[in-house]
Amino acid sequence: MEGLVYMSTSAVEALVIMSDPMRLALLFAGVIVGLALGVIPGLGGIIGLALLIPFTFDMDKYAAFAFLLGMSAVTTTSDTIPAVLFGVPGTAGSAATVLDGHPLAKQGQAGRAFGAAFTASMVGGILGAVLLGLSIPVLRPIMLVIGSPELLAFSIFGLSMVSVLSGGTPMRGLIAACIGLLVAMVGSDPQAGINRMSFDLIYLWEGIPIVPVVLGLFALPEMADLAIARTSISRVGSEDTDTRSGQWQGVRDTFRHWWLVTRVSFIGAGLGAIPGIGNAVVDWVAYGHAMRTEKGAAETFGKGDIRGVLASEGSNNAKDGGGLVPTVAFGVPGSTGMALLLGVFLIHGLTPGPEMIVKNLEVTYSMVWSIALANVLGTGICFMFANQLARLALIRYSIITPMVLSVIFVGAFQGTRHWGDIYALLAFGFLGWFMKRLRWPRPPLILGVVLGTIVERYTFFSVNRYGWEWLWKEPYIVPIVLAIALVGLLSPLLREWRRAGGALGFAEKFDARPTIDAQVLAYLFCGAVFGTWIYYASGWGYATRLGPMLVSIFGMSILVVSFANHLLRGAETGGEDDGTRSRHLDLVATGKDLSRGVIARRASIFLAYILGFILFTALFGMLAAGVAFVIAYMRLEGREPWKIVVPCAVGLLLFSVVVFDQVLRLPWPEAELIDLVVESRSVIMSLLRP
Amino acid sequence: MRHTITAVNTAITAVVALLSFGTGDAVRAADYYKDKTITVNVGYKPGGSADADARLIAKHLGKHIPGNPNIIVQNRPGGGGVRAINYAYNRAEPDGLSVFQLGSAHYLQQLAGSKAVKFDVSKMPILGAWTKSSYVLAIRSDKYANFEAIKNAKVLPKIADKGTGSGTAVMTVAWQKGLNIKLDVLPGYGSSESSLAVERGEADGRTLGVSGILRRSPHWISKNFAPPVVQAGPKRDPRIPDVPTVYDLNPNPGKFYRTVNEGLAFSRPYALPPKTSSEPVGILRTAWGKMLKDDAFHADLKKRKWTFVPTPHDEVEKFYQEVMKDASPDVVKDLKKLFP
Structure with a gap:
């Protein structure tokens, strides 16, 4: 009882502290910065923290946290904007928003998607903060019970979402997830520090960073398809585009589905508290949860169902409250952002741990209030601009494509600020585009990439320490x-099996004439990936080899079954996926009305532009490349008049110089053609001696 | 593009200079850094102590350099900090505008002949190191009551650690070699994660810095939860006078321990690309010296509860040069295992 009184007096005390006008003004300033960073793909809270922390040295601790948390709490509010409008996630946390948000924009309902997303973000953010506030007294005891085995179990639970996120193609989903896991295992292994598949490239030592992977998988394909379809994003005219009424509709959607938003907020906060599970996973797990539990979701998700937007957006704002839990209670940062914030604790002489829960409780509560207030402010500001933003969906592809692409490249380069980021963006762009075209689900791949490292690490900790006892x-x-994870993993598989008529069904549709199409190439590609890993891994030590071997062999076995199924089930039924029957849980490639030749030609042109952009960057730097790209694309490809081209190019130049160079001080890729030659030689050499 | 922007900046500077009144020779010498930007490069991601260290230097160094240059921090993560130093050694302009933070264990990785290393720390001008990390081995007292219990343990103490390549990993090996004890290392944990693993009983202990244990886990000592059983030395840290050093327990801990211990103690020396001309090196070293005496710098250290134990540049340089010449082949062999 006494504790409860102390808690509530501290909470009130913190509110009084926070109501100081100067602190509120700083919170507001943080929110503005955070919203701006969230909108730009590739930039987010981490860059914001690195940028703002030096300014907080001389602030008092409450003001410092208000400023920083204000910024980081709302990047996941505004990241919805490019996700809905362009299909380009603003941060890794809104990748799942693309799935339903972008189709809504194409249907002229960007306003509704915004209304729902902003409101859900606010509710999620507040619930996350409340949850943090309420759990403070029990934080430490709970955290001490949760060891590596428990964290492993939670991560496996996250991974089990793979099957529901695969829609009607569960086997392809599993294969994609395995590829994702292998991507995560590139770099030095957590045990022996041996480099796996790094081919002497230092870039690959610490693994492939998530930013270029997410932008490559989701953003580049969207831009490519826009360039191929040669339309504006919205397929309906301006008179059919919703504005204020649509936003209001979105707000009502949020409250109609209040129970869903509450659930995903809890999921977001809970997962946010697990170190290593960041932004890039919570939205997918929440999306998968909604998909599994919401009525009729299996049929409508991925086609512009507002509940998909709510699930993703509610969860990613709630995660900040959760992420503070291990940071405050133990000084164990849950993410890079939290690691930076931890530095601020130390700068202000605060020691994470029991002190924050007893002596400095009012500081902890001021953080809770900061997150809650920031979410309200952030949503309010987003609503103010939603009307104008929604109209961006009406702009022609020839203006949108080069401008957005230039920004994506700069954003991707922030992964580790190494040329490798640009190659990774391109490689995953290819992969993403083909997956989208061939209807292989992309969400499982992302889940694999993010969870792979964590699952492998926690498995080693658990088995090393407890042997098999970790299970019990x-x-x-x-x-x-x-x-729970096992049931979640298996039930969609079983459902698909039954839908296909079980073993009998398969036998009936058996066709001795194999189906040969583009899918065959996809299967061969995956087979080559697994095969390469098995080949190299067989030469490594036990600890280095175990994870990749298990994943590759499992992936290969699924691949064999799925491939056989595709080859031998006849063209009419088309194996797992015939394009009409199956519920495909991902965006469907646009431009169905275009002939194959036209698609191939336009795709090649687009690729040529991208490669040109990269070459130009290598020779003259990225800023010049961006401007040249905008001018060339708009003039030659879009045949835009100079009176539109010039303002766009100048605008991009000014924006880049002022925002990226002067304010954010982001490093630009340097012309590294010579390095490329040198590095490619070392890759070839290392390929020769596995 | 950076070059274009720099060119524009230079042009503006030139115009401004033309417009301003003539300047004397003495001022011109001091103007080496006027309107320039110095980049402090750190080989790790934002967050964490290396990054915080670089940001502290960036905050304080500039005002002691004539011309008051702007100083920014740039993270170049990769390869356990190696990528940044490779860049420093092979690519960075030797114009005194790029300062690099060396990792404490980088010289050992160079000694080990790691393939990734494309630098030679003994050829880089050093500015100095402002602190020393003295390591301790802390073990839960409910599992192992004292050093004797560790030495005679039937079940080896489980030590949570970052794993290969880090200073604590090297030190964890050094304890075993220097004290003839055996530890069961659980690799892969992050720094604060290791402490949490000890708290929840997943591990029995860890290697960490004296400052770290005092600042982050004071109850390990005050409540005798996981007190340090040994410290690196050579002398006892005045903050933990009751904990014996390795030399107290074993007067002759062997070559490996000696090679590793002294060098690891220089915590993150700051260095410049090789062949940096003497003018900027001199200016920066003077500024570094002034910064170390600045009250504002010390106020920030105090606020962060960081300890100030500086090592002058010549001492660090001398150590690196000697160790590269004199390291014994046995030690190199042992190091190779730590830096695959």
Whole structure:
């Protein structure tokens, strides 16, 4: 009882502290910066923190946290804007928003998507903060019960979402997830520090960074398809585009589905508290959860269902509250952003741990208030601009494509500020585009990439420390969570199996004439990936080899079954996926009305532009490349008049110089053609000696 | 493009200079850094102590350099900090505008002949190191009551650690070699994660800095939860006078321990690209010296509870030059295992 009184007086005290006009003004300033960073693909809270922390040295601790948390809490509010409008996630946290938000924009309902997303972001953010506030007294005891085995179980639970996120093609989803896991295993292994598949490239030592992967998988394909379809994003005219009424509709949607928003907020906050599970996973797990539990979701998700937007957006704002839990209670940062924030604790002489829960409780509560207030402010500001933003969807492709692409390249380069980021963007762009075209689900791949590292690490910790006992250890959280994960993983597979008529169904549709199409190439590609890993991994030590071997062999076995299924089930039924029957959980490639020849030609032109952009960057730097790209594309490809081209090019130049160079001080890629030659030689050499 | 912008900046500077009144020779010498931007490069991601260290230097160094240049921090993460130093050694302009933070264990990785290393720390001008990290081995007292219990343990103490390549990993090996004890290392944990693993009983102990344990886990000592059983030395840290050094427990801890211990203690020396001309090197070293005496710098250290134990540049340089010449082949062999 006494504790409760102390808690509530501290909470009130913190509110009084926060109501100081100067602190509120700083919170507001942080929110503005955060919203701006969230909108630009590739930039987000981490860059914001690195940028703003030096300014907080001389602030008092409450003001410092108000400023920084204000900024980081709302990047996941505004990141919806490019996700809905262009299909380009603003941060890794809004990749799942693309799935339903972007189709809504194409249907002229960008306003509704914004209304729902902003409101859900606010509700999620507040619920996350409340959850943090309420759980403060029990934080430490809970965290001490949750060891590596429990964290492993939670991560496996996240991974089990793969099957529901695969829609009607569960086997392809599993294959994609395995490829994602292997992507995560590139770099030095967590145990022996041996480099896996790095081919002497230092870039690959610490693994492939998530930013270029997400932008490559989701953003580049969207831009490519826009360039191929040669339309504006919205397929309906301006008179059919919703504005204020649509936003209001979105707000009502949020409250009609209040129970869903509440659930995903809890998921977001809970996962946010697990170190290593960041932004890039919570939205997908929440999306998968909605997909599994919402009525009729299986049929409508991925085609512009507002509940998909709500699930993703509610969860990613709630995660900040959760992420503060291990940071405040133990000084264990849950993410890079939290690691930076931890530095601020130390700068202000605060020690994470018991002190924050007893002596400095009012500081902790001031953080709770900061997050909650920032979410309200952020949503309010987004609504103010939503009307104008929604109109961007009406602009022609020839203006949108070069401008957005230039920004994507700068954003991707922020992964590690290495040329490798640009190659990674391109490689995953290819992969993403083909997956989208061939209807292989992309979400499982992302889930694999993000969770792969964590699952491997926690598996080693658990097995090293507890042997097999990790599975059956008090308080039995592990077996319970694993059981739920198993059911979640298997039930969609079983459903698809039954839908296909079980073994009998398969036998009936058997066709001895194999179906040969583009899918065959996709299967061969995946087979080559697994095969290469198995080949190289067989030469590594046990600890280095175990993870990749298990994943490759599992992936290969699924691949064999799925490939056989595709080859031998006849062209009419088309294996797992015939394009009409199956529920495909991903965006469907546009331009169905275009002939193959036209698509191939336009895709090649687009690729040529991208390669040109990269070459130009290598020779003259990225800023010049961006401007040249905008001018060339708009003039030659879009045949835009100079009176539109010049303002766009100048605008991009000014924006880049002022925002990226002067304010954010982002480093630009340097002309590294010579390096490329040198590095490619070392790759070839290392390929020769596995 | 950076070059174009720099060119524009230079042009503006030139115009401004033309418009301003004539300047004397003495001022011109001091103007080396006027209107320039110095980049402090750190080989790790934002967050974490290396990054915080670089940001502190960036905050304080500039005002002691004539011409008051702007100083920014740039993270160049990759390869456990190696990528940044490779860049420093092979690519960075030797114009005194790029300062690099060396990792404490980089010289050992160079000694080990790691393939990734494309630098030679003994050829880089050093500015100095402002602190020393003295390591301790902390073990839960409910599992192992004292050093004797560790030495005679049937079940080896489980030590959570970052794993290969880090200073604590090297030190964890050094304890075993220097004290003839055996530890069961659980690699892969992050720094604060290791502490949490000890708290929840997943691990029995860890290697960490004296400052770290005092600042982040004071109850390990005050409540005798996981007190340090040994410290690196050579002398006892005045903050933990009761904890024996390795030399107290074993007067002759062997070559490996000696090679590793002294160099690891220089915490993150700041260095310049090789062949940087003497003018900027001199200016920066003078500024570094002034910064170390600045009250504002010390106020920030105090606020962060960081300890100030500087090592002058010549001492660090001398150590690196000697160790590269004199390291014994046995030690190099052992190091190779730590830096695959």
